Amino acid sequence: MDSSALELPLGRAELTNKTTDDDLRFDWINLFCREKYGAPELWRWFKWERKEIDKPHEFLLVEGGVCTAKIERGKRKGQDDWKKRDKAMDRTFVVARKDLDAFQAEWQARTGSCFKCYGTGQEWGGWSAANGNRYRPCTKCNATGNVPSQAEKATSS
Ligand SMILES: [Zn+2]
Numbered sequence: 001m002d003s004s005a006l007e008l009p010l011g012r013a014e015l016t017n018k019t020t021d022d023d024l025r026f027d028w029i030n031l032f033c034r035e036k037y038g039a040p041e042l043w044r045w046f047k048w049e050r051k052e053i054d055k056p057h058e059f060l061l062v063e064g065g066v067c068t069a070k071i072e073r074g075k076r077k078g079q080d081d082w083k084k085r086d087k088a089m090d091r092t093f094v095v096a097r098k099d100l101d102a103f104q105a106e107w108q109a110r111t112g113s114c115f116k117c118y119g120t121g122q123e124w125g126g127w128s129a130a131n132g133n134r135y136r137p138c139t140k141c142n143a144t145g146n147v148p149s150q151a152e153k154a155t156s157s
Helices: 028-037 097-111 150-156
Strands: 043-051 059-066 091-096 122-128 132-137
Touching: 028 043, 028 059, 028 091, 028 097, 059 097, 091 097
Parallel strands: none
Antiparallel strands: 043 059, 059 091, 122 132
């Protein structure tokens, strides 16, 4: 695995791996692969690609593994050292876009929380080197963190 494999494709905005402590986002791909495909608890994706974009059968081709090793020196010290992972734990999954959407809807129904902001009321608004992750009031749930009720949806549309 060369380092270019760690570059993330476009479309990662809402579905990225947590990199820092101020990153409140869920990783839906990891959650999906663990719950639906029985990926091990410590399994995380390291690369995914959107395929058949905007078609009904759009899917993500997800490659991941278990990495506990950290880089010991240099600029990237403390970050995951994927080169030293146990490759026997590598798994590749095909995740259909519609299955992922259904999973988020199912999660909302199960938890009563807004999937976009994971019930925090704050949605992710970008990242910069100077300020880290930025958040703004969630537009989906009006910053309540709750699933909008059918009645509210009807009046707002
Ligand atoms: Zn929300």
